[in-house]
Amino acid sequence: MPNATSPEHPVSEAEIEQAIRAGIARYFNDCRTRIPGFIDRHFHYPGAIETNRKALGWDMLRAPINLLWAPVYALACLLKILIRNRPRLAWLHQFADRVPAGFTTQVQQHISDLILVDLLNDGQPGPLLEDYLIEALESVYARHALEPVDHQRFSTLIEPLVADALSQYRVTRTASADITNSISCTVLGAFAFQKFTPGGIGLGVVLASMAAKFMAARDFILGETIGGWYYSWFPPEPSLATTASVMVAVMAALAALAALSGVIFDPVQAAVGLHRRRLNKLLDHLERDVSISTQSSFRPKDQYVARILDMFDMIRSGLI
Template sequence: MSPRAEQHLLDAIDRGIAQYFAQRRDAIPLFVCQHFRYPGAWSTNRRALGWDLLRAPLNLLWAPFYLLSQLLAWLLHQAGLNSVARLLRKMPSGLQTQVQAYLMAQTQRQLLGLGDGASPLRDAIAQTIVADENLGRLSTEQEQHLHKALVDALSQYALTRTATADIGNTLVATIAGAFTLQKFTPGGLAIGAVLAGVVANRLAVADFFLGPWLGSWYYALFPAEPETALLVLSTASVMALFAVFACFSGLISDPLQALLGIHQRRLEKMLYSLERDMRSRTTGGFRPKDAYLARIMDIVDAARMGLR
């Protein structure tokens, strides 16, 4: 094949890729409606019942370490230590929950049209090229690259659910602290510490040697410091409660994100990243910012504890 003919074929393949992803983007509104609005949101999130009650809190604990490893991988890549960076990039993002597995499978099968022997990418390319002996080889190569890029993109998409649950926990802690404790409590650590302080104060007031009435005045001026055991118990209880909430936070956050267009924009970004990866023959272009926002909130929470 002459260079000109080969370039013509490659241009046609690029048009086929563009056509395929344009069709996939058109399917986003229906996909969001079916899986993230009611009654679909219940069908999606009811899968959290079971072992996800254990997996979700473990993922929340693991997420900061995973994010740190990916930041370190980026720094090592910039420094030219590519072999170590590649090893860090292979670090798992956490335990896959049933909700994540379901959404990844539905994204691959329903949104991207893959699975069950379907080859929508090849079909899209075939519409732009009339029979060509190199079509099969090139389109198969493109599909293999799509699969590689897809595995990376779907793992990042699944990670956004952990980050969203973490952000939801932080918002709940902040709101609960503001309305019930009149304190700024931007996370489980902070609200656990505040609750421990409240309990310690109540116990100290009740045991005050001049009586509880004078005790309430005294400890209003000089708050009692909670013991370490009480602080640990209070924080652990709050974190356990938030872990259960994290499993089912999608029942609230998914319809809200669908209403605000967050789910739509996230999926559009994933598809644009996949398309860009296909054209540039790279992978890993989809890196949502949810995890970084969640970690910033963790830093604020830890700083709040440090100031105490």
């Protein structure tokens, strides 16, 4: 940090450190007080409709690709955690670090912008944290009649941490959509087909079996009615092509619907406190990272929960 001193009135390192910590604490406390209003404006009705309206358009294509890519990204993140303290595998860590999270959807970018402008900067055009730090330091420097505080140093420190934390927050949108899909498939399978379908794969297998039975009954030599009765007792095995095509269609449909699911599930998550806890966690990690000048430590667990559900769906469907 800036350490300009005067022979007559030196500033101690302890004073500078205390001022910086006080400015950081005051800034993040003010951010936390803005969380309830932020959630009310953007995740409750009618704000949730405006927030998720961005999904109309190219997001209908980006969302399916992101959901299919999500397991790869989650595996890369897990790999980085496992090998981060192994110098011999630094090359593998660098490779995993270059794995992208997927396409940034319009909804994800919109919410990131809202967090940055509305929550972190309180509607101000520039980084508000800088103002808190500079104000705290200038009060110390003013008492010692020293030079003004250098602003550029704070920008260099803060901007990468905020950018990485918001990138991780965007990943939670894909994970939340995937978890929503799993729950929706389970409910749909239970009520519509009386089957346990814990995900898109399980639902695809059930629909593929129904499609195979329908096609076999239609082509039955004694007629469709008798064929339907016969295959209800001796169901045919769907071909690999039928199963794969139905499964892909189901996954694509679910992912497209997930692009708009925030209209329903954002208010639900807001009501049960998920958005509040997630935003508080983001601020807690950012405060710690800024305080100790380290790399971003915000790594939400939503994507790992979503991947566990995917694995269970695959095991239940007999794919692994």
